[in-house]
Amino acid sequence: MKPRIAEPCDIDRLRTAYPSAFAPGYARRAAALAGISAVVGLFIFGVVWLGFSPSALVQGISKLGVILKLMFPPTAGQHMLVYLQALAQTLSIALLGTMLAALVAFPLSFLAARNVVGRWLLRFLTKRVFDAIRGIDTLVWALIFINVVGLGPFAGILAVAMSDVGAFGKLFSEAIETASPKPVEGVLSTGASKIQEVRFAIVPQVLPLLLSQVLYYFESNIRSATVIGIVGAGGIGLYLSNEIGQQSWDHVSFIILMILITVAIIDAVSGRLRRSIIGAQARS
Amino acid sequence: MAELTDTAQQRATGLLRDYGAAVRAKRIRAAMYFVALVICVLAASWSGEVDLRKFVEGLPRFGSYFRDITPTLRPATLGSDIAEWYWNFPVWLELLLETLLVAYVGTLAGATLGFFLCFFTSANISGNRTVSFVVKRALEFCRTVPDIVFALLFVFAIGLGPVPGVLAIAIHTAGALGKQFAEVIENIDLKPVEGLRSTGANWVDQIQFAVLPQVTSNFASYVLLRFEINVRGATVMGFVGAGGIGKELLGSIRQFYYSDVSAILLMIIATVVVIDLLTERLRHRLLGTAKV
Numbered sequence: 146m147k148p149r150i151a152e153p154c155d156i157d158r159l160r161t162a163y164p165s166a167f168a169p170g171y172a173r174r175a176a177a178l179a180g181i182s183a184v185v186g187l188f189i190f191g192v193v194w195l196g197f198s199p200s201a202l203v204q205g206i207s208k209l210g211v212i213l214k215l216m217f218p219p220t221a222g223q224h225m226l227v228y229l230q231a232l233a234q235t236l237s238i239a240l241l242g243t244m245l246a247a248l249v250a251f252p253l254s255f256l257a258a259r260n261v262v263g264r265w266l267l268r269f270l271t272k273r274v275f276d277a278i279r280g281i282d283t284l285v286w287a288l289i290f291i292n293v294v295g296l297g298p299f300a301g302i303l304a305v306a307m308s309d310v311g312a313f314g315k316l317f318s319e320a321i322e323t324a325s326p327k328p329v330e331g332v333l334s335t336g337a338s339k340i341q342e343v344r345f346a347i348v349p350q351v352l353p354l355l356l357s358q359v360l361y362y363f364e365s366n367i368r369s370a371t372v373i374g375i376v377g378a379g380g381i382g383l384y385l386s387n388e389i390g391q392q393s394w395d396h397v398s399f400i401i402l403m404i405l406i407t408v409a410i411i412d413a414v415s416g417r418l419r420r421s422i423i424g425a426q427a428r429s
Numbered sequence: 430m431a432e433l434t435d436t437a438q439q440r441a442t443g444l445l446r447d448y449g450a451a452v453r454a455k456r457i458r459a460a461m462y463f464v465a466l467v468i469c470v471l472a473a474s475w476s477g478e479v480d481l482r483k484f485v486e487g488l489p490r491f492g493s494y495f496r497d498i499t500p501t502l503r504p505a506t507l508g509s510d511i512a513e514w515y516w517n518f519p520v521w522l523e524l525l526l527e528t529l530l531v532a533y534v535g536t537l538a539g540a541t542l543g544f545f546l547c548f549f550t551s552a553n554i555s556g557n558r559t560v561s562f563v564v565k566r567a568l569e570f571c572r573t574v575p576d577i578v579f580a581l582l583f584v585f586a587i588g589l590g591p592v593p594g595v596l597a598i599a600i601h602t603a604g605a606l607g608k609q610f611a612e613v614i615e616n617i618d619l620k621p622v623e624g625l626r627s628t629g630a631n632w633v634d635q636i637q638f639a640v641l642p643q644v645t646s647n648f649a650s651y652v653l654l655r656f657e658i659n660v661r662g663a664t665v666m667g668f669v670g671a672g673g674i675g676k677e678l679l680g681s682i683r684q685f686y687y688s689d690v691s692a693i694l695l696m697i698i699a700t701v702v703v704i705d706l707l708t709e710r711l712r713h714r715l716l717g718t719a720k721v
Contacts (some may be wrong), residue, residue: 151620162541184537187533188533188538189529191530191531191533191534192534194527194530194590195527195530195531195534195590195591195592195595195672196590196591197592197595201587201588202587204587205586205587205588205592205593206586208586208587209583209586211687212585212586213581230476234476234477234478234670235470236473236476237473237474237477239477240469240470240473241470241473241474241477241479244470275699276702276705277702279701280661280697280698280701280702281484281694281697281698282661282662282664282665284577284665284668285664285665285678285682285694288678288682288683289494289682290491292494292682292685293487293491293494294483294484294487295483295487297478298476298478299477299478299479299480299483300478301477302477302479322511323719325664341526359466368573368575369575371575371578372472372575372577372578375577375581375668375669376595376668376679379477379478385578385581386581386669389581389582389585392525392585397582401578404573404574405570405573405574408573409573421642
């Protein structure tokens with residue numbers, strides 16, 4: 146029974162045996178210090194350049210305190226029905242936008258997947274288009290679609306769909322690329338065409354994963370759908386920005402509360418659905 | 430011999446029957462989900478004022494919109510055409526830098542706040558249940574309210590400019606990162622923590638010497654991801670007057686300065702793609718060294 150761990154008195158012996166482990170490591174420390182001071186330096190530069198001033202900040206925070214006090218108690222006043230309708234519209238925008246995006250992105254994502262499309266150029270172009278679409282925020286798409294189909298929730302649906310096509314295209318094609326090649330070989334050995342290969346070898350493998358990603362995006366789209374009303378593309382955001390503009394703070398807090406509750410409910414329901422979809426895949 | 434084939438056949442028919450029943454059950458379930466989905470979609474289309482005629486009418490306009498914002502570039506006068514397209518380049522560049530700084534300062538401030546709060550909410554190392562519950566709900570509030578809503582409120586309280594944008598991004602980031610940080614901590618190996626506790630180290634020492642070395646690279650990776658997200662978010666802060674390129678973009682879209690729209694959008698896309706590539710490379714390096 147020899148002890149396997151070094152006794153404290155062995156430290157000197159260990160120090161001579163492994164000098165590098167006990168070396169002070171100035172170079173690493175200097176590099177870390179340089180990195181940290183660069184990060185902090187840029188932060189301080191940013192704070193100065195963006196015009197943070199302590200007095201304005203203190204004033205703003207005290208004003209925020211007043212606003213917070215006026216927010217209680219939250220009340221809808223006469224507008225309960227209008228708010229509920231707008232909230233339903235927000236949910237509709239999120240649902241239809243997500244579904245439209247999934248339907249459009251599903252066929253396109255195969256074009257960007259390495260194991261489906263052999264041509265390098267086509268794949269590269271599809272991927273870059275997805276990147277470009279994702280680079281533009283939903284609110285910008287909302288503004289553009291307002292120019293195309295006019296003010297209202299329809300522009301919101303298209304905006305949510307557009308920015309999600311980019312996200313889904315990337316996620317779907319990555320999921321397709323991780324699909325196992327074995328079923329593909331099996332299906333190909335029967336003389337199947339490209340379409341049959343995709344339908345019977347790849348789609349069954351990736352469908353549960355794709356569905357759970359779509360549900361996840363539905364959850365996050367509810368958050369974006371609450372704000373596209375700010376630029377006039379339908380939903381509760383319009384009322385939120387109007388009430389802030391009119392300084393009806395008790396209505397503002399009521400709307401925020403409504404949004405929080407809705408998001409919590411949808412998260413719970415869709416989280417359960419997602420787990421059951423992924424669980425079904427793990428069991429079979 | 431005949432008997433044997435019979436049983437095999439019987440077994441085969443039995444299997445086929447079971448298979449048919451299983452497939453039918455699955456199809457019925459799928460059909461039920463599908464019907465539920467169709468009902469939801471119909472209800473949503475009604476509430477979302479979906480008008481297919483408007484869509485069909487709008488579709489060509491969508492194409493022509495992109496044709497309109499495409500600048501006229503002729504090979505003969507390419508230089509002057511580009512100069513005309515990017516006539517306001519210095520101003521846009523400065524606003525774009527401002528946007529990046531808003532995202533950077535907001536991300537770093539929010540990450541710092543989330544860093545200090547996450548230790549109170551991770552189930553495995555936070556001591557006090559009540560504190561943990563309160564901090565958790567506060568973080569949830571911060572990340573559920575969209576950053577642009579915070580920006581609207583702050584613009585009202587503090588005034589126009591990038592400062593409310595930074596604060597809005599910081600608060601939203603604190604909520605999102607606080608949760609992700611706490612999840613990282615909940616997955617660490619607790620043995621080093623126990624080892625330190627056995628030497629009589631206090632809570633702060635335990636975190637510094639047992640928790641932090643395990644989580645730093647994951648934390649940094651999440652911060653970089655959040656920075657990517659916040660760069661996108663900062664581009665629209667200007668829509669509500671909270672600084673950055675958004676104000677110019679809003680103006681050019683609303684007033685139909687077509688070529689300006691494409692010029693600014695192209696600058697934003699290029700910036701976002703470059704930032705994505707850089708942070709992705711950094712994250713791979715961070716996580717790569719962490720795994721070895």
